[in-house]
Amino acid sequence: MTTMPTQLAVETEEKGSPFSGGGPSSARRVIRTMRKSPAVLFSAGFIALITIMAIAAPLLTHLSGWGPYEYDPSAVNADLGGIPNGPLGGIGPTHWFGVEPQSGRDIFARIAFGAQVSLLISVSATLLTTFIGVVLGTLAGFYGGWVDQVISRLMDFLMAFPSLIFMIALLSALPAGNRPFLLVVVLSVFGWPYMARVVRGQTMSLKNREFVEAAYASGASRVRIVFREVLPNLTGTIIVMATLSVPGYIGTEAGLSFLGVGVTPPTASWGQMIASAVPWYATDPMYFFVPGLFLFLTVLSFTVFGDHLSKAIDTGEAR
Amino acid sequence: MPGYILRRLLGVAVILFLVSFLTFCIFFLLSPDPAVMICGKTCNPARIDQIREQLGVNQPFLAQFWQFLSGIFAGRTYGEGAAAIHCAAPCLGFSFQTNQSVVDMITARLPVSVTVAVGAAVLWLLIGISAGLVSAIKAGTWWDKGAMMFALGGISLPNYFIALVLQYVLVVQLQVLPFPSTPDFGEDPLFWFQSYIMPWTVLAFGYASMYARLTRANVLDTLGENFMRTARAKGLPSLLVLRRHALRPSLTPIVTLFGMDFAGLLGGALITETVFGLNGVGKLAADSIGKNDQPVIMAVTLMAAFFVVVANVVVDLLYAVLDPRVRVKS
Numbered sequence: 001m002t003t004m005p006t007q008l009a010v011e012t013e014e015k016g017s018p019f020s021g022g023g024p025s026s027a028r029r030v031i032r033t034m035r036k037s038p039a040v041l042f043s044a045g046f047i048a049l050i051t052i053m054a055i056a057a058p059l060l061t062h063l064s065g066w067g068p069y070e071y072d073p074s075a076v077n078a079d080l081g082g083i084p085n086g087p088l089g090g091i092g093p094t095h096w097f098g099v100e101p102q103s104g105r106d107i108f109a110r111i112a113f114g115a116q117v118s119l120l121i122s123v124s125a126t127l128l129t130t131f132i133g134v135v136l137g138t139l140a141g142f143y144g145g146w147v148d149q150v151i152s153r154l155m156d157f158l159m160a161f162p163s164l165i166f167m168i169a170l171l172s173a174l175p176a177g178n179r180p181f182l183l184v185v186v187l188s189v190f191g192w193p194y195m196a197r198v199v200r201g202q203t204m205s206l207k208n209r210e211f212v213e214a215a216y217a218s219g220a221s222r223v224r225i226v227f228r229e230v231l232p233n234l235t236g237t238i239i240v241m242a243t244l245s246v247p248g249y250i251g252t253e254a255g256l257s258f259l260g261v262g263v264t265p266p267t268a269s270w271g272q273m274i275a276s277a278v279p280w281y282a283t284d285p286m287y288f289f290v291p292g293l294f295l296f297l298t299v300l301s302f303t304v305f306g307d308h309l310s311k312a313i314d315t316g317e318a319r
Numbered sequence: 320m321p322g323y324i325l326r327r328l329l330g331v332a333v334i335l336f337l338v339s340f341l342t343f344c345i346f347f348l349l350s351p352d353p354a355v356m357i358c359g360k361t362c363n364p365a366r367i368d369q370i371r372e373q374l375g376v377n378q379p380f381l382a383q384f385w386q387f388l389s390g391i392f393a394g395r396t397y398g399e400g401a402a403a404i405h406c407a408a409p410c411l412g413f414s415f416q417t418n419q420s421v422v423d424m425i426t427a428r429l430p431v432s433v434t435v436a437v438g439a440a441v442l443w444l445l446i447g448i449s450a451g452l453v454s455a456i457k458a459g460t461w462w463d464k465g466a467m468m469f470a471l472g473g474i475s476l477p478n479y480f481i482a483l484v485l486q487y488v489l490v491v492q493l494q495v496l497p498f499p500s501t502p503d504f505g506e507d508p509l510f511w512f513q514s515y516i517m518p519w520t521v522l523a524f525g526y527a528s529m530y531a532r533l534t535r536a537n538v539l540d541t542l543g544e545n546f547m548r549t550a551r552a553k554g555l556p557s558l559l560v561l562r563r564h565a566l567r568p569s570l571t572p573i574v575t576l577f578g579m580d581f582a583g584l585l586g587g588a589l590i591t592e593t594v595f596g597l598n599g600v601g602k603l604a605a606d607s608i609g610k611n612d613q614p615v616i617m618a619v620t621l622m623a624a625f626f627v628v629v630a631n632v633v634v635d636l637l638y639a640v641l642d643p644r645v646r647v648k649s
Contacts, residue, residue, distance in 0.1 A: 160334060165620050296477065
């Protein structure tokens with residue numbers, strides 16, 4: 001019987017993966033290259049801003065005077081169906097980003113607490129998928145044989161899977177409970193193979209290099225080889241892939257919350273805020289515009305940062 | 320080759336079996352009792368038992384799964400005697416909400432989803448690939464930078480956000496487009512086109528951005544290869560070099576991606592259909608999530624999985640046709 005390589009086998013050959021696994025690059029050189037680009041500075045600045053906003057959300061809402069669950073009936077016009085008073089969705093000195101129609105809840109407070117949810121979920125999912133992906137990817141790449149067979153088949157299965165619709169089905173069936181935790185688990189179950197595939201491919205090519213052979217010859221144990229010879233050579237790739245997966249998880253979380261299977265009210269989430277703004281889009285456009293803009297800028301910043309990081313790490317090395 | 324195809328088809332059967340098993344597990348183990356849901360407000364224990372009997376949910380797990388599977392291939396009959404309801408061959412049960420056959424509900428809405436998917440796919444292939452090509456050929460110029468900036472925006476903008484902005488600007492403010500609905504092509508072709516143009520654009524924007532970035536990266540990779548230098552050194556005109564030698568290896572990975580993306584859309588563009596109020600499979604799924612209508616969610620999940628898994632195989636086979644290197648390896 002003829003064996004024909006599948007799509008995966010073709011793509012993992014040399015130039016298949018966009019990330020090269022060269023030697024560990026000097027962090028200082030990468031930072032120096034990155035600092036030259038204004039796009040990187042802007043995106044790093046915005047990420048810092050969002051992070052501060054998320055961490056200091058209780059403090060900020062204390063300053064602004066309105067919590068995320070506080071109703072303000074005086075900010076909306078009950079005679080006009082609950083449309084916010086004043087132009088631009090009620091933006092003003094009391095409510096910095098305006099208020100929700102009908103309830104009059106402060107949008108700034110909900111954005112800040114939404115940032116908390118968004119970052120918490122996406123960063124946790126990234127950490128978890130990176131951990132699982134690196135462990136299983138190195139196992140598969142380093143040991144080969146049946147370990148590789150089992151892990152690779154599992155990856156093929158998960159990646160050939162319509163993950164979004166399945167996540168929706170799974171989340172809609174799961175009982176209420178700790179939604180953010182469930183989201184992290186569900187995102188991670190479908191997310192780790194992307195990291196594992198790249199790590200596996202690079203481990204496979206690294207383990208035949210001379211320096212690994214030299215380490216073997218000098219009597220190093222397998223564990224030592226994995227941690228001292230193979231993994232340090234993968235840090236660049238792992239960092240780039242992890243950075244680039246954050247915006248993906250932010251977007252997916254927002255999408256799931258938009259569809260009503262993610263974070264449940266009253267907890268604020270950007271996707272859910274946009275969903276509740278859909279019936280109001282014609283009369284109060286600021287209601288969807290503010291969370292939408294924050295979502296867009298956050299995803300954009302992480303993507304730009306990751307793109308530049310990937311370039312800096314690639315070119316910073318003697319290939 | 321025939322052996323390979325046979326093995327892949329067997330793989331499809333296994334994956335689909337696993338998918339249906341997992342989906343069934345999720346709904347069997349995690350969901351609230353369907354009998355209670357159907358029974359509604361005017362309910363008593365005897366009535367619940369009766370519904371359980373009729374649905375067959377009082378049987379053990381594996382028996383139920385077997386009934387579900389055989390229902391898809393051979394149809395099944397709910398209940399016994401006078402109360403028996405027959406559900407013909409591809410049977411995926413009845414909606415808890417409307418009591419309609421789930422398969423009928425999906426087939427009625429499939430044309431809308433196909434229209435959305437096909438229109439968007441045409442747009443995003445045209446725009447994405449040509450933008451990627453231009454960027455790669457004119458790499459480093461303002462053309463390239465502009466296109467890539469646009470593409471960066473496209474992959475970062477959530478499609479429901481673009482959808483709302485477009486609707487607000489074009490429908491509410493400028494009033495150049497009517498409020499979107501789901502019209503028939505035969506009745507009013509212009510209205511039909513006006514209703515679909517926004518969903519197509521919104522869907523295509525994200526995908527086109529992704530494809531432009533990918534095309535650019537692939538073409539740049541190919542342009543740096545040795546055979547490109549050889550072709551140019553032979554004195555071939557640069558357009559011919561591009562068309563004959565660069566395009567094919569750069570576009571094959573895109574074919575793979577396209578197969579998967581398009582198949583995924585056939586299972587319903589949940590968000591886009593919901594925002595624009597298009598009555599497709601995606602909106603059906605989104606609505607069913609809200610009402611916890613398990614048979615419908617399950618059926619849409621299975622259908623989407625079916626499309627994606629089949630597309631995966633078709634694409635792999637096509638890959639062997641398009642990329643001679645894959646054939647040589649065997």
